[in-house]
Amino acid sequence: MTRDYAAEPLRVGVLGAKGKMGAEVCNAVEHADDLSLVAAIDAGDALETLTDAGAEAVVDFTHPDVVMGNLEFAVNCGIHCVVGTTGFTEERLATLRGWLDVSPGLGVLIAPNFAIGAVLTMKFSELAAKYYESVEVIELHHPRKADAPSGTAARTAQLIAAARAEAGLPASPDATSQELDGARGALVDDVRVHSIRLSGLIAHQEVLFGTEGETLSIRHDSMDRKSFMPGVLLAVRSVPTLPGLTVGLDSLLGL
Numbered sequence: 001m002t003r004d005y006a007a008e009p010l011r012v013g014v015l016g017a018k019g020k021m022g023a024e025v026c027n028a029v030e031h032a033d034d035l036s037l038v039a040a041i042d043a044g045d046a047l048e049t050l051t052d053a054g055a056e057a058v059v060d061f062t063h064p065d066v067v068m069g070n071l072e073f074a075v076n077c078g079i080h081c082v083v084g085t086t087g088f089t090e091e092r093l094a095t096l097r098g099w100l101d102v103s104p105g106l107g108v109l110i111a112p113n114f115a116i117g118a119v120l121t122m123k124f125s126e127l128a129a130k131y132y133e134s135v136e137v138i139e140l141h142h143p144r145k146a147d148a149p150s151g152t153a154a155r156t157a158q159l160i161a162a163a164r165a166e167a168g169l170p171a172s173p174d175a176t177s178q179e180l181d182g183a184r185g186a187l188v189d190d191v192r193v194h195s196i197r198l199s200g201l202i203a204h205q206e207v208l209f210g211t212e213g214e215t216l217s218i219r220h221d222s223m224d225r226k227s228f229m230p231g232v233l234l235a236v237r238s239v240p241t242l243p244g245l246t247v248g249l250d251s252l253l254g255l
């Protein structure tokens with residue numbers, strides 16, 4: 001029998017429920033009439049709690065080291081997944097696609113950033129990329145963040161690099177011949193990415209473009225983790241009808 005999601009709230013489990021994002025997601029799900037929080041799991045809790053509770057979708061905001069194990073369990077149990085945890089390499093995405101190939105109808109949605117402005121920043125940067133000879137990405141986050149560069153910055157750099165390559169642009173000009181290690185940031189697909197960690201910040205990114213006589217700065221600031229919740233809820237509501245792997249919120253936002 002086909003599940004009528006309009007008739008009964010979608011049963012949602014949260015992984016990383018005691019974390020900064022997970023706690024916010026639990027709160028958002030609890031306040032949504034069409035969703036029901038059936039499991040709130042953190043480190044040390046059994047993943048079987050999800051199946052015991054009859055979870056139909058899971059939201060993962062944990063850690064890059066554990067997220068693949070969580071997803072393998074959920075996919076094997078036929079639970080749709082929404083993933084905010086970072087650390088998704090092409091290799092990890094290929095592994096996930098392999099699992100989903102043998103799980104018809106199941107959806108996994110991974111987004112490096114669920115904030116609308118961050119999604120737009122990535123799209124605007126991709127659009128601007130071919131018009132500027134120089135580009136650098138600066139990401140700024142709270143000091144308890146485990147990974148650098150941020151997943152958002154890595155994705156932004158990849159999108160910019162692909163757009164530059166398609167337009168036939170060479171690497172950004174840079175005459176640096178003497179350099180203290182790290183002074184010029186990290187290279188992601190030939191795009192320089194700089195990571196700032198500072199108390200008081202949440203999640204911020206600035207993409208700087210330059211060409212003869214002008215620059216363009218595209219900046220986004222998340223000042224509260226609530227900024228991620230509309231995107232997370234949209235993904236949770238959409239994932240049961242999105243079979244296979246979806247990366248990014250773009251298609252859900254009509255971008």
Ligand SMILES: NC(=O)c1ccc[n+]([C@@H]2O[C@H](COP(=O)([O-])OP(=O)(O)OC[C@H]3O[C@@H](n4cnc5c(N)ncnc54)[C@H](O)[C@@H]3O)[C@@H](O)[C@H]2O)c1
Pocket residue numbers: 015016017018019020021022041042043044061062063064066083084085086087111112113114115147151228
């Ligand atoms: N996509 C986005 O929009 C977005 C936004 C913010 C953060 N993030 C990412 O989400 C992840 C979590 O961020 P955070 O700031 O909430 O981190 P956090 O450290 O505050 O929370 C992570 C939680 O996961 C728990 N955890 C660890 N291992 C677990 C396991 N095996 N099973 C269940 N829970 C486990 C931890 O105990 C902790 O409570 C990071 O990768 C971060 O980069 C993504």
Ligand SMILES: O=C(O)C1=N[C@H](C(=O)O)CCC1
Pocket residue numbers: 086112113141145146149150151152153202203
């Ligand atoms: O706080 C974090 O950690 C965040 N991680 C994501 C990233 O790495 O891009 C999104 C922004 C917040």
